Amino acid sequence: MPRRSILTERQRAALFDLPTDETLMLRHYTLADDDIEHINERRRPENKIGFALQLCALRYPGRLLSSGEVIPEKVLRFIAAQLGLTGDHVLPYAARRQTRQQHLHALRQIYGFKMFSGQRRAESEGLA
Numbered sequence: 201m202p203r204r205s206i207l208t209e210r211q212r213a214a215l216f217d218l219p220t221d222e223t224l225m226l227r228h229y230t231l232a233d234d235d236i237e238h239i240n241e242r243r244r245p246e247n248k249i250g251f252a253l254q255l256c257a258l259r260y261p262g263r264l265l266s267s268g269e270v271i272p273e274k275v276l277r278f279i280a281a282q283l284g285l286t287g288d289h290v291l292p293y294a295a296r297r298q299t300r301q302q303h304l305h306a307l308r309q310i311y312g313f314k315m316f317s318g319q320r321r322a323e324s325e326g327l328a
Contacts, residue, residue, distance in 0.1 A: 216261050220274045228260035231282050245285050250293035251303050252279050258313055
């Protein structure tokens with residue numbers, strides 16, 4: 201049975217797309233000193249910017265970046281500038297699937313993010 205969509209494409213985009221408005225980027229994607237310390241624990245530039253992008257997307261709009269997702273140029277430039285990098289550094293990010301998984305694991309450990317799946321999802325839906 202196909203899944204019904206409650207939201208229109210426009211509504212879904214408003215909720216889940218990365219912000220490109222300067223005010224929203226300043227509010228949600230300005231990295232704190234401790235964020236930059238954690239980011240700089242990554243060795244390669246592509247891993248630094250990839251880790252930062254994952255962190256920002258988890259904070260707002262509260263989702264994981266999907267593999268191969270196209271990041272808006274404004275967002276890339278804004279985050280890269282804070283790290284002294286360019287947006288081009290993200291191109292080779294996560295050539296290894298394990299890198300992305302390791303970064304997501306590290307983000308959960310450092311910032312306390314929880315995955316919404318399995319038992320937690322069942323509990324929230326009243327199934328457990």
